[in-house]
Amino acid sequence: MQKIDIPTGRAICYSGYREGQSPDSRIYPSLEQIHEDLLILKPHWPLLRLYDCSPHAERVLEVIRRERMDFKVMLGAYLGPEMNNFGCPWGGVYAEDELEASIAANEVEVGRLIALAQAYEDIVFSVAVGNECTVDWSDHIVPVERMLHHVRRVKAAVRQPVTFCENYVPWLDKLKPLVPELDFISVHTYPVWEYKHIHEALDYTRHNVESVERAHPGKPVVITEAGWCTRSNGRGMHAEHAAQELQAIYLRDLMAWTDREQRLCFVFEAFDEPWKGSPDPLEPEKHWGLFTVDREPKLAMQDWPAVATAHD
Template sequence: MNSFKALNLSPGRAICYSGFREGQQPGGICPSYEEVKEDLLILKSHWKYLRLYDCDVHAETVLKVIEQEKLPFQVMLGAYIVAEMNNFGCPWGGGVYTEKELDENHIKNRNQIQKLIDLANQYPTIICTLSAGNEACVDWTDHYVSVSSVIEYVNSIKKEAKQPVTFCENYVPWLSKLKPLVDVVDFISIHTYPVWEYKNIHEALDYTKENYFAVANMYPDKPVVITEAGWATNSNGRGIEAHNVSEDNQEIYYQDLVNWTDSDGILTFVFEAFDESWKGSNEPLEPEKHWGLFKIDRTPKLAMDRQKIL
């Protein structure tokens, strides 16, 4: 199914954007108006759609820049919901909270959903789709939320906002535990990362297609969007084999991915625009820090440097 047509969106390439630079992080110092403007002027040559994860100060700045600078972006805006249940199986030791913290988190989540609705109604021509959360139901998450809560949040959004609503999640839960959610969302959003599953670059696109069609074929009447797919350029060897990541591999995967999704009309948000040093552990080669198509100083990696020639 052509997801652009199904969602009444015009074709265009899409990317995940979070603009935190050195010394900045969510909940701390945020990028300024001018820094966001600089980023978006870099991105507008290549992408039409941006995905934002949260309704935080950074997202508000991004929306303000798009509006005031009259930039040609459409935005998928997400609500970042936090843990409402303990996940004792979280592999890095997170996901365990007191009952008081979980109760407080439920209130935070309701507020976050309301903020999503408010921004959707404030920027109806810029925000084109909405997400009720991100990777909150997969088995390894540190911000575990029940499927019933997600259904409640999706229904709340649909009552008060006009944009199509989804929930962004790894492809695996859509094959099983998220089946009750499928009837509620307007479209399914999946994440697929072959490199996290120890696939080499020659297997990568076929594995991405396998992930995509496993979900799409299960729900043929529901549009499926890829809201995260990408390739890291560095790794400390934990979770991702160091020999399997490089700028060359990222360029190969990026080109293969966009060529396929362009031809098949699949809205696909590449992960991600810029490297972000705040993510993951303190180790410089922590893979979470190195998914950007641009480095943290905004210089292009190989995949984008070659774009100047093409």
């Protein structure tokens, strides 16, 4: 298998938006709030994944450097829609001028990704060009040929390994033209979103990842999202499956497997995010954190052992 220079160890997706904050409103967590979050995560999760190159991400990198914190970061670029997706259940259709503005914004975002990766080369260990923008249900579809453009632009400008983060399904066929351009593949897997019981959850996750590995032999595969919801109104999953007790079991099983295989796996996610999804307080998108929005540990993080070292 192709070798890549990335760390292994405990990893988590971090988005620090609190009550009244969101990327949509452009109200971002303060430097002090981010520092508070990083102190909470530091004993357990030395590898972080950031989703975009907004002021939030820039502040995270600034705090890590200023406070000399021993984190390494996968830095992402958020890519908005570049075409309509008439099959998306919750939107995905835009006027022509909206798509043109989104395409222009994507070029700017990719430029920020390059600039931050260069400026924080000591902290950023890899870069991800986009997130879930080729899967059939996405409301921000980017055509594969445009993904090739964005990835090639980034690879020509940064020294870090380059990836793209996507649900496991497009990797099996749709994304085959993109794979040779990437240093490694990043897979998302969510058994609870696919109505799986906790007893079959880890086997399902393993099947998802291994199916991608079989489709692209020799190409390294990491997990950039795997997690378990703790509250739900039943949209997209069995409501009774969304429970802290089941999140704790899935996390324990997931970490045992990925630790044993020394497979990089980013748990989704650090903190609950109330800005996400519908206004319904039981909207499942809001409830994936290992900590509540008030920074209280859920059952999965109670008595969770600290890591001995920050990263391999």
